[in-house]
Amino acid sequence: MPNTTFGSNLQDLVDEITRLADIHGLSVVVRFAGRDFAETLAAVMNFRPVAVVNLGGLNQEDQATLATSGVVTSPSVGWTAGSGADPNFLIGQKMAEELLRGGSRPLVYAALLDQRTDPYGPGRFAGLEAVADAYGLPRPARIEVPLDIVGATLALATVSEEGSSLGVACYNDDVAIAVLAAGRTLGLETPRDLAVMGMDATEVGQLVSPRLTTMEVDTTALMRQIAADLEAVSKNSAPTPISDGDQDFLTVIEGETT
Secondary structure, eight states: BSSSSSHHHHHHHHHHHHHHHTTTTOOOOOOOSOOOOOOOEEEEETOOOOOOEESSOOEEEHHHHHHTTEEEEEESSSOTSSSSOOHHHHHHHHHHHHHTTTTTEEEEEEOOOOOSSSEEEHHHHHHHHHHHHHHHOOOOEEEEOSSSSHHHHHHHHHOOOTTOOEEEESSHHHHHHHHHHHHHHHHTTTTTEEEEEEESSSOOOOOOOOSSEEEEOOOOHHHHHHHHHHHHTTTOOOOOOOOOOOOOOEEOOOOSOO
């Protein structure tokens, strides 16, 4: 697992992987990857695992090294929901399209200000850029938002101009709530002056006012592939790729912030 902020969705994934592993008499060790892929790979190899579920902490070269050592890497096929594109790129695109639904406006990616890494941000930012180019908008800005009102306000103020309207795609719902609070402090009206899109569809995002527009990711296809891979490990057989076609794995939860 990448050394990133551990939200409820990642926790649910780990819990489900642990349940599946237990069915086959396997134990799960969670390892957070460092910035050095080689160091992470060496640490994983020291465990002598029968399988590694890679949630983004190992690159393709490392996965190939594990394969030559007889270690199965799951998911055994890249999880792209049948699209052939980076899922985070698709997330960025969909966020941008939702933010522009109410009219043309500059786009911003709001990352979480955290010492840990954001492995999802570059792909999502690229998706924002692609949509901005298609609409003839300026290149999206990127800000880092802490989860406190003073810091969040300072971060938003760097991209907010009087009389302008912004569309802000956020790392997760927590960041989106911080951006909304900052917008109120700056006197911005939502969604007229400040459209905000969260990520992860958390319960708390639906309790705040205005109710948060957010995105839900369906990991059903991912979990089916991991389940099939663990089944193959238990039977000492080759993993079988499972195709889910071109199903849409992203759902926009429409709130009051776009």
